[in-house]
Structure formats: structure tokens, C-alpha cells
Amino acid sequence: MFRGSMVAMVTPMQAQDGVRDPVDEEGLARLVDYHVEHGTDAIVAVGTTGESATLNYAEHERVIRIVVEAAAGRIPVIGGTGANSTWEAIELTRSAHKSGCDGALLVVPYYNKPTQQGLIEHFSAIAEAVPIPQILYNVPGRTGCDMLPETVARLAELPNIVGIKEAQGTVERARELVERCGDLIDVFSGDDFNALATMQAGGKGVISVSANVVPRQMHELCAAALAGDYEQASAINAQLSALHQALFSESNPIPVKWAAEQLGLIGPGIRLPLTRLAVEHQERVRAALTQAGAR
Template structure:
């Protein structure tokens, strides 16, 4: 079962090419500071702007660099079912521990379409699959009943829940027979999600504050509620700052202040505003990260 603080890792660019030298530095920083897993090629990794070859190479390099130190949950989703199957079977072949598959964006499938999409992907591979439900970006929201039906498929083992609906894990657990993995996709409500029965968080903030994020998750598992609350309060301003503008622009700028990589994104994402930069820098100084 996957748990704790799992960074949805950024993809560094230099001159509009993937910067694998900086990528290795980022991964070692995350792992050495207590992260409980890594998610490459997710939304935070700018997967929509990656070519097929880049996507697959990033997954391969993540597995090579991690070298078994933490589990790798490869982002393999697409709004094209055949493409998602290709990415998922590749991730399994090269040794990923699980695949994170987003609900199809833009095409707006029905609940039946969502079920058939995930069923086809699950039937194509034996790798554990985590559903990524993010209606704010994909425009479709997987219902609890659809998720429960999908959970009956052996290798569909969990959800990354970015609905920001804190009743969702409770309502799902009440109906679910299976031992399902519940991971928050919202840093700002990660602690509240734990309190509602969650197992951890696939995090944006953990790209730049991995130690604090992992310590908060560990404190919760250790039942040290006071410590959990203290760390959560410390992180709250940074959580907010990293979403003032479209992610991952803000977190890449924050990573650049830590000398992990350049702040570059690929179009259509652009450089963040100066006022946002100022707010992010102040947050990092306050947390003694720079």
C-alpha cells in the first residue's frame, strides 16, 4: 500500500529540452529528505507538453535514479485510451511500482465511458493502478459508485482524490469492500484528508519542502496530532502561494530558488508574475528553506 508524502515531481527544462541532469538532483533531494514515493509525468510534471519519447524516458530515468529506494508511481494517463494503455504497459515493463491514471480530460466521457476506459487499461497490464480523479482539470468527476465498481478489478487499488471534497473518502469507504488506497491530491487539505481516512498525499509542495511534508505525514501515522498540526500550519502559506498561478509555474520558481533547476515551463504555461515570485520567496525564507 502506498502512503505518506509522495511528490508529484516537476520536470525541469533547459532551452525547452528535458534537463535530466537537474532531474537527478531533484529526485535525490526528494528521496534523501524522506519522501515515501515519487510520481513522475503527472500534472505537475507537465505531462501534456511531453512527447511520447520524453514521457517514457522520464519514467525510465526515475526508476534508474530511485534505484529501489522509494516506490515509483508512474503517470500514465491520457484522454486517448490506446495511448494510456501504451504508457501503462511501458511503465510496467520498465519496473514502475504502480501507474497513476487520470480521468480522461476534454472528451467528457459518461460514467460508463470512464468505467470502460479504466477497465481496458487495467486489463492490459498487471501493474497496480491508481485512479486520478481531478474534475477541476478534466471536467469529469468519477462518482463513488463508478469507483466502487472499478475497485472490483483486481489491479485497481486506489485513488488520488483531487476533488477537494472531504466527504468523499468517508462515503467511499462506507461502501467499499476492498482495502483501497486513498491519497489526497490537494496539499492545502492533506491533513483534513488524513483525518477522514486518507493514507497520504501526492503533493506539489513536497517538491520544495519534502522534509516538512514527510514529517507531517509521519507525525500523523505516529498519532502525534499536535506535531502534525504545527507542521501543517507552518506549510499553509506555502501551500497557498504555490497555487496563486497555474501549477507548476510557482513550484518550479520555488525549486529554482533552491538551486534545483531553472524555473522554465513549456508553453502554454508562462513565467509567473513578480508579485507571485515575491510571495513564494518570502514563504521559503520563513520556512528556512533558503
């Protein structure tokens, strides 16, 4: 259902006091146009990179609605609707469905460390409550809970669970998921640095941070890999590899928001406890943007 380079899009904000920086709604709509024009294959709105953790409930719903309206059917929109409360995740997913999202991205519940059975019941409840296509999101480095392949295999039997964004960090995990679940759901890389290897293992694309600033290159990388042209994909990936690493020189989305600001795509707003990129990392990110051909 979803393929290629899917940008985990930043949420532009107007710089105010770092606590209540308002969402730049006009800038948000312009970003959607930018991604449509530069070949991005789908937009994820209000994921981790979109500062879901710093937006309140009403803002969360409104950002998704604006992105859907701005996309106007030109590009699929996936709403980030996960939460560590099953009821809240259901409500956010219902809202995204009503707003016209093409899919929902549901992160493993964070902080409360559910069991594997708890994960099965959590995601099953959301899938049963809302008919929208749903992508699971495993990122144990942030959630403190690793959703194991056998758990994913059970959830893959639910008809509206259509994919998983796997950010456990190893290609071996992605390969195991493809082997276990590849005939039921699609596997997407959650890490730009191993996106190509994941697609070589049978994955269908990447939910990408780097695509915020090099959308055309990420689209071309994915298109080549999915067509089996690994020589071309590898050449593009080599050009982007320094950027993939530099954009995690501090916690995401700090570096990518700074990079997008340098390219004139967004303003400087970011909400505490996130801060602007430290000076000692700025030259590394700037050099990586140049090497990647960002403009």
C-alpha cells in the same frame, strides 16, 4: 501499498525558447536523489506537475525511465500514464511497467467528458491490459469530468486498482471514498491544503506539490498523521499552510517550478503555454517558502 508523502515531481528543463526547452536529464536524476535524501515516500513522475501535457510521447517514456533508474529501488516510483485516449493510456502504462515502475497514476480522461460508464470501461480496460498496480486520479477542475464515488467503488473491485488520488477539493468526498472503498483501495489527497484532514478521515497520504520544495516537512506531516499524532501533524501543517496556497497563485506547476528554481533545485526551463511566475506573485511565494522553512 503506497503511503505518506508522494511528491508530484516537477520535470526540470533547460531554458531555451519556451517551446522546445529540453528535459534536463542530469537535473532529473539529481532531483530523485534529493527526494530520497529528504524523506519523500514515493515519486510520481510525469504527472500534471511534471508537465505531462507538454512532453511528447518519447519524452514521457524517457523521463519515467530515468526516474526509475535514478531511484534504483530506494524509493517507489509511480509513473503518470493517464490519457484521454484509452489506447494511449494502455501503451503508456505498459511502457511504465516495462521500465520498472512500482505503480501507475491514471488521470480521468480530460476534454472529451466521458460518462460514468465510460470511466468504468476506460479504467477497466487499462487494468486488464497491464498488471501494474494502478492509482486512479480524479481532478474535475482540470478534466471537466468528476468520477463519482459509486464509480470508484465499482473500479475498486479490480485487484490491481490499489488507490485513488482524489482532488475534487472537499474532505467530505475523501471521507465518502474511505467509507465506501477503504477496505479495497487506499485514498490519497490530491490537494496539499486538505491532506491532513484526508488522513484524519482515513486516507493514507498525499500526492503532493508542496513536497517538491519542502520534502522533509511533508514527510514528517504525513508520518505524524498516519501515526495518529494529530497535534504534531497540525503544527507542521500550520507552518506549511501559506505555501500550500501560494503554490497555486497561478496554474500548477508554474509557481512550484519557480520556487524550486529559487532554491537551486532546478533551472528556469518551462514549456509554453506555461510561463514563468508573474512578478506580482513572486514575493508571496518567496515569503511562504521562508515561513515553511524551505532550504
